[in-house]
Amino acid sequence: xxxxxxxxxxxxxxxxxxYKKWEESGYxxxxxLPGERSxxxxxxxxPPNANGSLHAGxxxxxxxxxxxxxxxxxxxxxxxxxxxxxxxxxxxxxxYERQLEKSGRSRFxxxxxDLYKEIMDFTLxxxxxxxxxxxxxxxxxxxxxxxxxxxxxxxxxxxxxxxKLHDDGLLYRGxxxxxxxxxxxxxxxxxxxxxxxxxxxxxxLKYGPFTIATARPETKFGDKYVVMxxxxxxxxxxxxxxxxxxxxxxxxxxxxxxKDEAIDMELGTGVMTITPWHDQADFDIAxxxxxxxxxxxxxxxxxxxxxxEFAGMNIKDARAKxxxxxxxxxxxxxxxxxxxxxxxxxYKCSREIEPQVRPQWFVKMQPLAARAITAIKxxxxxxxxxxxxxxxxxxLENIQDWNISRQIIWGxxxxxWSKGDEWKIxxxxxxxxxxxxxxxxxxxxxxxxxxxxxxxxxxxxxxKTYYPTTVMETGADILFFWxxxxxxxxxxxxxxxxxxxxxxxxxxxxxxxxxxxxxxGNVISPIDVSxxxxxxxxxxxxxxxxxxxxxxxxxxxxxxxxxxxxxxxxNITRFVLENGLGDHTQAGGALVEEFDALAQDVTHEMELFHxxxxxxxxxxxxxxxxxxxxxxxSKTLLKxxxxxxxxxxxxxxxxxxxxxxxxxxxxxxxxxxxxxxxxPHNTQTLLMVESWPTK
RNA sequence: GCGCGGUUAGCUCAGUUGGUAGAGCAACUCAUUUACACUGAGAAGGUCGGGGGUUCGAGCCCCUCACCGCGCACCA
Numbered sequence: 035x036x037x038x039x040x041x042x043x044x045x046x047x048x049x050x051x052x053y054k055k056w057e058e059s060g061y062x063x064x065x066x067l068p069g070e071r072s073x074x075x076x077x078x079x080x081p082p083n084a085n086g087s088l089h090a091g092x093x094x095x096x097x098x099x100x101x102x103x104x105x106x107x108x109x110x111x112x113x114x115x116x117x118x119x120x121x122x123x124x125x126x127x128x129x130y131e132r133q134l135e136k137s138g139r140s141r142f143x144x145x146x147x148d149l150y151k152e153i154m155d156f157t158l159x160x161x162x163x164x165x166x167x168x169x170x171x172x173x174x175x176x177x178x179x180x181x182x183x184x185x186x187x188x189x190x191x192x193x194x195x196x197x198k199l200h201d202d203g204l205l206y207r208g209x210x211x212x213x214x215x216x217x218x219x220x221x222x223x224x225x226x227x228x229x230x231x232x233x234x235x236x237x238x239l240k241y242g243p244f245t246i247a248t249a250r251p252e253t254k255f256g257d258k259y260v261v262m263x264x265x266x267x268x269x270x271x272x273x274x275x276x277x278x279x280x281x282x283x284x285x286x287x288x289x290x291x292x293k294d295e296a297i298d299m300e301l302g303t304g305v306m307t308i309t310p311w312h313d314q315a316d317f318d319i320a321x322x323x324x325x326x327x328x329x330x331x332x333x334x335x336x337x338x339x340x341x342x343e344f345a346g347m348n349i350k351d352a353r354a355k356x357x358x359x360x361x362x363x364x365x366x367x368x369x370x371x372x373x374x375x376x377x378x379x380x381y382k383c384s385r386e387i388e389p390q391v392r393p394q395w396f397v398k399m400q401p402l403a404a405r406a407i408t409a410i411k412x413x414x415x416x417x418x419x420x421x422x423x424x425x426x427x428x429x430l431e432n433i434q435d436w437n438i439s440r441q442i443i444w445g446x447x448x449x450x451w452s453k454g455d456e457w458k459i460x461x462x463x464x465x466x467x468x469x470x471x472x473x474x475x476x477x478x479x480x481x482x483x484x485x486x487x488x489x490x491x492x493x494x495x496x497x498k499t500y501y502p503t504t505v506m507e508t509g510a511d512i513l514f515f516w517x518x519x520x521x522x523x524x525x526x527x528x529x530x531x532x533x534x535x536x537x538x539x540x541x542x543x544x545x546x547x548x549x550x551x552x553x554x555g556n557v558i559s560p561i562d563v564s565x566x567x568x569x570x571x572x573x574x575x576x577x578x579x580x581x582x583x584x585x586x587x588x589x590x591x592x593x594x595x596x597x598x599x600x601x602x603x604x605n606i607t608r609f610v611l612e613n614g615l616g617d618h619t620q621a622g623g624a625l626v627e628e629f630d631a632l633a634q635d636v637t638h639e640m641e642l643f644h645x646x647x648x649x650x651x652x653x654x655x656x657x658x659x660x661x662x663x664x665x666x667x668s669k670t671l672l673k674x675x676x677x678x679x680x681x682x683x684x685x686x687x688x689x690x691x692x693x694x695x696x697x698x699x700x701x702x703x704x705x706x707x708x709x710x711x712x713x714p715h716n717t718q719t720l721l722m723v724e725s726w727p728t729k
Numbered sequence: 730g731c732g733c734g735g736u737u738a739g740c741u742c743a744g745u746u747g748g749u750a751g752a753g754c755a756a757c758u759c760a761u762u763u764a765c766a767c768u769g770a771g772a773a774g775g776u777c778g779g780g781g782g783u784u785c786g787a788g789c790c791c792c793u794c795a796c797c798g799c800g801c802a803c804c805a
Binding site for chain 2: 039042043211224225229236246247248249250261296297298301302305306307308309313314315316317318375389421422424425428429432434513514545546547575578579580581584586587589591592594595596597598599600601602604605606607608609610611612613638639642644646647650653654661662665666669
């Protein structure tokens with residue numbers, strides 16, 4: 035028996051060497067796997083954002099995906115797990131801009147090319163750092179196929195999709211209301227905004243013969259149209275097109291009456307003025323009635339010359355001063371101080387979104403969504419769990435056009451050129467006088483094409499072999515951002531769904547269920563935990579009791595419990611080796627049957643993606659049955675005189691131990707491989723590619 | 730406004746097609762060198778949010794109420 039079994043299992047001493055052995059074996063690459071393998075099993079790894087270290091959520095996805103990969107690799111599948119790294123557009127730029135701010139710099143004072151280069155260096159450094167961390171977590175992915183979202187091949191694919199959308203009439207450049215973040219100075223998609231409930235003042239202002247109610251008096255300078263519901267009896271005397279003179283903030287103006295059914299008669303006074311440039315609802319009304327659009331607030335959130343004496347002021351500071359002036363002029367009828375409403379905010383900085391009209395590229399989503407809905411409904415792609423499928427369908431059925439332009443440098447440049455009002459699509463300039471669109475793509479536009487782009491669509495061997503992929507395993511929080519877009523764009527480009535199953539995991543929270551955050555100081559670093567308790571313990575802690583799609587709480591005490599479990603397995607091995615390892619091929623009888631039944635059960639759970647149940651059942655079998663009962667009962671037998679009985683029991687124990695190591699390998703790859711390599715068996719192969727104990 | 734969840738042991742959560750409730754942690758009583766102290770044995774702890782229904786049988790299916798949470802959406 036190797037000496038190491040005389041001491042407790044030392045995970046940190048063993049793990050790095052084992053990973054090296056796996057990687058050097060070449061078996062992460064399906065091309066090198068032994069035996070005949072016809073059926074592919076493919077997971078495209080959700081590429082981690084290369085802008086920091088791995089967090090607990092990354093550890094969770096590595097664990098779940100690695101469990102599937104190791105399971106299917108042992109079941110003789112052509113198992114491909116393709117890793118990647120994400121430049122993560124806006125996300126990374128925000129991280130980098132925070133760094134700049136800390137050193138007193140600003141992106142707005144930099145040359146775009148310099149900023150780009152700095153962020154690239156930053157991203158590449160993080161990328162290689164994270165690759166090391168993925169290795170520490172045991173990820174058995176094929177590094178030879180690793181992709182980066184800015185690789186030339188990806189960019190080429192993205193450009194061809196943009197071109198095709200254009201050719202198919204699904205792309206348009208429109209001046210529409212976009213979600214503008216005044217801090218980051220870019221437009222954002224609806225998904226990149228959040229809603230916060232605020233309590234503000236609601237101002238009732240005299241507007242000629244009317245009283246209008248508004249929460250935003252600072253936008254009202256240019257308001258020359260007053261709108262009411264056509265059926266509102268209170269205002270029946272006014273006809274659409276009527277004009278009247280009134281004294282307004284900066285002097286007398288002429289206003290015109292507009293009737294529109296969008297007006298809510300219950301709200302405020304049932305009358306409002308419109309600011310089409312800075313409000314979606316107002317924009318729609320203005321469009322319906324062919325009214326003019328005027329910008330009141332600039333891109334940095336300051337008032338424009340239309341505001342007269344207030345021009346140049348920040349809108350936040352301006353509001354109080356404007357109200358003061360309105361009060362002096364006797365135009366404020368009353369102020370309701372308890373007006374509670376929801377305002378859209380930037381999901382990164384929580385600053386209020388300033389709606390602005392800006393020409394951007396939009397994708398018409400309804401045709402793409404319709405095809406995705408069909409694919410989901412007829413089972414081409416199955417979403418786990420059912421409730422997530424419902425949520426996804428609901429979103430797809432109510433989809434809106436997608437703004438894919440971003441005013442940031444860190445991303446894939448949009449291949450479009452303009453000359454006056456004319457636009458042409460293409461990577462290269464159409465000729466003299468054409469100006470390139472300075473914007474970049476929403477990062478999700480490119481990552482939405484990740485599965486087929488990484489597999490070398492349309493002609494690559496990998497594409498033919500591995501597409502559609504088998505499982506997409508990712509966070510439930512990016513169901514719309516990413517999964518929905520991958521399904522739509524995958525179907526659009528390849529005619530097939532990009533994956534057959536979607537497995538969604540929830541968020542990893544701290545032991546008390548709170549969201550982990552640096553400011554709260556409750557962040558659990560998977561890398562630290564792995565170093566302290568071993569990666570296997572971390573993986574078990576992440577998987578047991580964690581049901582698909584629901585958030586989980588991670589308690590270090592739970593991980594510690596699985597560290598003890600690893601040691602239990604270690605000592606089981608010690609016991610079996612001390613008493614002489616039998617010939618597992620000679621094993622039979624009730625204990626063997628019992629184990630085989632467990633193997634069947636565990637396999638079944640894994641096929642259903644019930645990894646939490648598979649892991650828990652293994653835990654109980656190993657501890658409560660194998661260790662506590664079978665080994666205890668074996669003691670007298672093994673010390674007894676009956677050599678036939680003794681040999682039979684030794685065979686049974688060998689059979690169970692070997693089988694247990696195989697079943698546990700997907701969950702606890704390091705210790706099982708370590709033990710496997712210490713058993714005096716004949717084969718030199720790795721446990722990683724041993725055959726699974728059931729069909 | 731539209732949509733989706735959750736409520737099970739002191740805490741955090743599991744519970745596969747309905748068949749006498751489970752884990753980790755915490756707490757309790759013993760054991761003290763045993764393959765393993767990163768241990769063993771034992772005991773304790775829940776009318777599964779309330780109410781109603783279906784069923785021979787409900788934590789699980791149906792209805793309803795209460796509380797908590799989440800997502801989406803152009804309400805001034």
